[in-house]
Structures are given as C-alpha cells and as structure tokens.
Amino acid sequence: MIPFNKPYLTGKEAHYMYDAVYTGKLSGNGKFTKKCQHFFESNYGFRKCLLTTSCTDALEMAAILADIQPGDEVIMPSYTFVSTSNAFVLRGAHIRFADSRKDHPGIDEDSIESLITQKTKAIVPVHYAGVGCDMEKIMSIANKHNLLVIEDAAQAIDSYFTFSDGTKKALGSIGHLAAFSFHETKNIISGEGGLLAINDDRFSKRAEIIWEKGTNRSAFFRGEVDKYGWVDIGSSFLPSETIAAFLWAQLENLENIQEKRIAIWDQYYSGLKEWAENRNVRLPFVPHFATNNAHMFYLVCESVEQRTEIIERLKSKSVSAVFHYLSLHKSPFYQSKHDGRELSMSDFYSECLVRLPMYYELTEDNIDLIIGNITR
Structure with missing residues (x-):
C-alpha cells in the first residue's frame, strides 16, 4: 500500500518533547516556542512570528488584527480550504470569491480589482501547492485601494517570490500578515500547528495580546508591566511546548x-x-x-x-x-x-x-x- 501521505520523523522529535517535559514548562511560549519563532524570523525575514495551534488559528488572529467587522468584504479564491474563508466569516465578513488562473489553481490576480468595493477590507491570496501568487501585482492593487493583504501560506514554507527588479522574498513576508500550517500533510509538521507572521509593525503588540487570550501576559513576563490583565479580545491560540519541540526537530532538518x-x-x-x-x-x-x-x-x-x-x-x-x-x-x-x-x-x-x-x-x-x- 502506498498512502497519499505519511508523516516523516527526523528522529529527534521524542527527544525534544521529553526535554520540554523535563524542564517543567509545557504550557507554551517556552524555549522551543522561542527557538522556532526565531528560526522563521531570522531565515525568512518575517518581522515577528507567533506559533499557533493551527493555521486556522493564525488566520483567525489575522482576521481580528485586520479589524474585520460585520459587513466588511474580503476577497479570496473560491478554490481553497474552508479555513481561509471561515476565519473572516466568523468576524461577520462577506466573502467575494475570485476565480483561479487558467494555468494554475491560484487566484486570478487580474480579477481582483473588479471585485473591490467601498466595503472591501482585505485580499487573501492563497499560495496553492506552495507556488506563489503574483504578489507584486496584488500588493500594487492593495496599496492603490488601501487594503490589507493576508497571505494564506499554509502550503508555502520555504518558497519564494521574485519581484520585477530581481528582489527575492519569502512567501509570507510580503503581505501585512501571513499564516502557515504544520499539519501532518505539510512539508514541515507538528501534527497540528501553525504560525502567524506579522510584517507590519502596527500589528505586533496587539497580536501578542490576542495570542495570550487577550492579556498582556507576555509583556508582564518581560518586565514591561508590573501586572497583567484582560486588555483586549483574544483566545488560546499559542501551542504547548511539546508541539513546538516536535516542530523544532523538523526545522533542524x-x-x-x-x-x-x-x-x-x-x-x-x-x-x-x-x-x-x-x-x-x-x-x-x-x-x-x-x-x-x-x-x-x-x-x-x-x-x-x-x-x-x-x-x-x-x-x-x-x-x-x-x-x-x-x-x-x-x-x-x-x-x-x-x-x-x-x-x-x-x-x-x-x-x-x-x-x-x-x-x-x-x-x-x-x-x-x-x-x-x-x-x-
């Protein structure tokens, strides 16, 4: 039997997971979480990274950061996984679905501008099969109409886009925000798991609060505030250290x-x-x-x-x-x-x-x- 997918183990996953258990820090945002986040920031040029329990969670965080309100419109391809859409529908958005390209299942970039209305808030390109959409064209449209770009990079780890001037940038580092997946079917896995990449500094502080259930807990542990409390909406988006430890073994390979x-x-x-x-x-x-x-x-x-x-x-x-x-x-x-x-x-x-x-x-x-x- 040749299955469609088989999760790959490098051999270090159990060792690092035991290490996480042995340290007594299992609830997340420990040393393996920080190692993984630093890896993505240093290797791919993402401004700030936050591990999440899934790519779906990363997209839901992006929708909150984009301040999606009932009646706002979001443009994305129809040919995508339901999580791409659900994250914004949960905030009350109306989805304006775009068609795919004739030569590739990714979004037809030339159809985007005709879908923009006064209610449009964001464009969500999906890098199907890890192959980049035309991000130069998409960012130009977004800048022209003052829209946010949220890259659904679930499949796009270690893939790049080359601009017309020859500049090469990692997918997920171009839009204002991006979401990655480490589901067991992806190149790099942790069973479930995801990552929110924040490339616009105006979202960095709030992203961390949303990630920590709406509290400024991370700032407290850095000594930036003398106590922490409920300061915004949020949820339990950050993964446990065992998930991060598993992911670290994958990233090393x-x-x-x-x-x-x-x-x-x-x-x-x-x-x-x-x-x-x-x-x-x-x-x-x-x-x-x-x-x-x-x-x-x-x-x-x-x-x-x-x-x-x-x-x-x-x-x-x-x-x-x-x-x-x-x-x-x-x-x-x-x-x-x-x-x-x-x-x-x-x-x-x-x-x-x-x-x-x-x-x-x-x-x-x-x-x-x-x-x-x-x-x-």
Missing part, C-alpha cells in the same frame, strides 16, 4: 526534507511529461516569478471521468491518489450568499485535479510504480 521532496517532485515530472502531453493532461505549472517547494504533485485532467479513471486505477494497485478542494462559492453553507458569478476555473480544478502521493519516505521504486500505472 528543513534543508534535507526539502531536497528529498524536490527530488520526488522532479522524478514525477520527468516520468509523466511525455504521457501528459499526449493525453492533454496538465502537470503543475510554476510561473517565472515563483519557486517550487515541492509541497504537492498534481495532475489536471481533461474531465472528471478521466480523473476518476486514474484514481480508480491507482486504487486497484493499492496507491492512494485524491482530489482536492470543492469550490467554496458552491458549498452548501455559502452558495446562497455568493453573488452568482460563474467561477469556471475554480469549478474545473474541483472536478479535474488529482493529487499524487507525496511524502519524504517515497522511494524511487514507489514513484516508478505510480508513474507506470498512470501511463500504461
């Missing part, structure tokens, strides 16, 4: 993990390229301004029937391949709230995209078997 995943991705691509061209199947596209962090390898089929046939054929050989998102604008919860626009590319990816197994321990023989059963 980031380079090795990424090298292996990219090698797997490249083997898929080279083995499927000729077959895909002959069958009118599209392989993953990486725009010139983006890098590939090998989060995912997918096929875009001609039809839902072709996709179903591939999934069933692989299943008969004990290989698990799966489809991905269903368009949120057609979901049972939001269909009646959508403005009725057709989002044809989002629906196309919902019906025709299939993801192949992608995890560190896939062997070359495993991949050759998968490729052989697709191309036969």
